[in-house]
Amino acid sequence: MAIILSINSGSSSVKVSVYKSSARSQPPQQLADAQISGLTAPPAKLAYESGSEKVKDQEVKDINSNEDACEYILNHLVKDKGLSEISSRDDITHVCHRVVHGGDYPDAHVIDEETYHHLEDLTDLAPLHNTSALAIVKACMKALPKAKNIAYFDSSFHATIPEAIRTYPIDPAVAKKNKLRKYGFHGISYAFITRSVAEYLKKPESETSIIALHLGSGASACVIKNGKSLDNSMGLTPLAGLPGATRSGDVDPSLIFHFTHDAGKPGRSSTKELHISTAEEILNKKSGWKALTGTTDFSEISSSQDPKCRLAFDILVDRIIGFIGSYYVKLEGQVDALVFAGGIGEKAALLRTRVVEKCRCLGFELDQQTNNNVIEDVVRDIGKEGTRHRTLVCQTDEQFEMARMCAVGLQSK
Ligand SMILES: Nc1ncnc2c1ncn2[C@@H]1O[C@H](COP(=O)(O)OP(=O)(O)O)[C@@H](O)[C@H]1O
Ligand SMILES: CC(=O)OP(=O)(O)O
Numbered sequence: 001m002a003i004i005l006s007i008n009s010g011s012s013s014v015k016v017s018v019y020k021s022s023a024r025s026q027p028p029q030q031l032a033d034a035q036i037s038g039l040t041a042p043p044a045k046l047a048y049e050s051g052s053e054k055v056k057d058q059e060v061k062d063i064n065s066n067e068d069a070c071e072y073i074l075n076h077l078v079k080d081k082g083l084s085e086i087s088s089r090d091d092i093t094h095v096c097h098r099v100v101h102g103g104d105y106p107d108a109h110v111i112d113e114e115t116y117h118h119l120e121d122l123t124d125l126a127p128l129h130n131t132s133a134l135a136i137v138k139a140c141m142k143a144l145p146k147a148k149n150i151a152y153f154d155s156s157f158h159a160t161i162p163e164a165i166r167t168y169p170i171d172p173a174v175a176k177k178n179k180l181r182k183y184g185f186h187g188i189s190y191a192f193i194t195r196s197v198a199e200y201l202k203k204p205e206s207e208t209s210i211i212a213l214h215l216g217s218g219a220s221a222c223v224i225k226n227g228k229s230l231d232n233s234m235g236l237t238p239l240a241g242l243p244g245a246t247r248s249g250d251v252d253p254s255l256i257f258h259f260t261h262d263a264g265k266p267g268r269s270s271t272k273e274l275h276i277s278t279a280e281e282i283l284n285k286k287s288g289w290k291a292l293t294g295t296t297d298f299s300e301i302s303s304s305q306d307p308k309c310r311l312a313f314d315i316l317v318d319r320i321i322g323f324i325g326s327y328y329v330k331l332e333g334q335v336d337a338l339v340f341a342g343g344i345g346e347k348a349a350l351l352r353t354r355v356v357e358k359c360r361c362l363g364f365e366l367d368q369q370t371n372n373n374v375i376e377d378v379v380r381d382i383g384k385e386g387t388r389h390r391t392l393v394c395q396t397d398e399q400f401e402m403a404r405m406c407a408v409g410l411q412s413k
């Protein structure tokens with residue numbers, strides 16, 4: 001029997017789910033689910049659920065990093081008397097790590113001392129996104145010496161994006177040398193969404209074409225043609241495309257050269273104090289909903305009448321429909337469904353309403369009653385009966401997807 005820990009280390013939270021995998025061709029069975037959130041807005045809070053225990057919003061002290069959060073969760077799992085499968089850390093056999101940037105890796109990668117440095121090299125491509133995951137990989141290698149660590153990359157699912165879509169129109173020699181191209185992210189989530197939607201529609205994945213939206217703290221859109229990623233709104237890094245909690249999303253790349261108090265007077269003087277890594281930090285960590293409204297909580301933004309919140313909401317709707325229109329054309333209208341996922345996509349009924357209203361001309365329409373109900377199924381049809389295209393909500397689960405891929409790997413041995 002394998003005991004699999006799936007770790008999703010995000011920009012503001014660490015989510016860890018525990019699974020048992022025993023029988024052949026059975027999906028992994030979840031034993032416990034832990035999350036420490038609020039890492040960027042202390043105090044950090046614990047949510048924990050296992051057979052015997054349920055905790056929500058419990059403040060936890062002295063958690064200052066993703067590694068601290070992970071260590072806290074490991075201790076909690078061992079201490080949980082109801083979780084008999086883990087009585088010591090040695091009971092954990094596999095640890096799946098979500099690593100956002102996987103460069104050219106088309107598949108998951110087992111991590112040992114030797115291969116760890118390959119992952120470190122990738123961090124140069126996305127320092128803001130891979131660093132915390134790698135710190136956790138390192139901590140787990142030390143804290144759980146008996147377990148096998150495996151990296152699952154957000155970019156792998158997008159290895160199928162064709163050349164003309166993934167290539168930036170820049171000097172090809174520089175692009176090649178510095179590995180500058182579109183990679184695309186949230187792929188673990190899109191793999192889960194594609195499989196779940198295909199199952200729901202009772203179609204093979206290879207005949208399923210969807211426009212999917214993963215709208216969380218980081219948000220992206222993806223077009224999946226016959227089960228494979230054709231395009232994703234994120235790019236070289238997760239900064240491109242839709243805005244997010246603290247990310248600007250697409251802006252004119254020149255904007256950053258004007259981003260000082262001298263703004264309005266473009267020229268070298270206006271940027272002389274602004275180091276390029278500061279620019280990256282501003283666009284990734286000091287923009288988005290936080291910069292526009294002061295909060296990163298989208299439920300607050302979507303229910304507020306404050307003009308700043310309404311503007312942020314309208315910006316998200318505008319950017320999303322831009323991608324839907326583009327992706328609809330890329331699929332030549334052969335769309336099985338528009339799919340909403342991620343914390344915002346799954347819970348913000350008003351956002352779904354406004355987006356789908358704008359896409360009415362393409363043949364999408366909602367059933368308002370179903371849309372407004374709390375959605376608990378993995379996939380739920382919220383579309384109006386008789387419309388040309390379906391609209392679905394999918395409760396995506398990146399931790400489960402990694403555990404599932406890990407279990408499939410074990411079964412094929
Ligand atoms: N009821 C809600 N309405 C709108 N947004 C919500 C709601 N509940 C949570 N969210 C938003 O979902 C986002 C978090 O989504 P999630 O997919 O868990 O994020 P991540 O994994 O990227 O940290 C946050 O922006 C949060 O404010
Ligand atoms: C890829 C990415 O943006 O991840 P997250 O949404 O977890 O920040």
Ligand SMILES: [Mg+2]
Nearest residue numbers: 010216217218
């Ligand atoms: Mg996420």
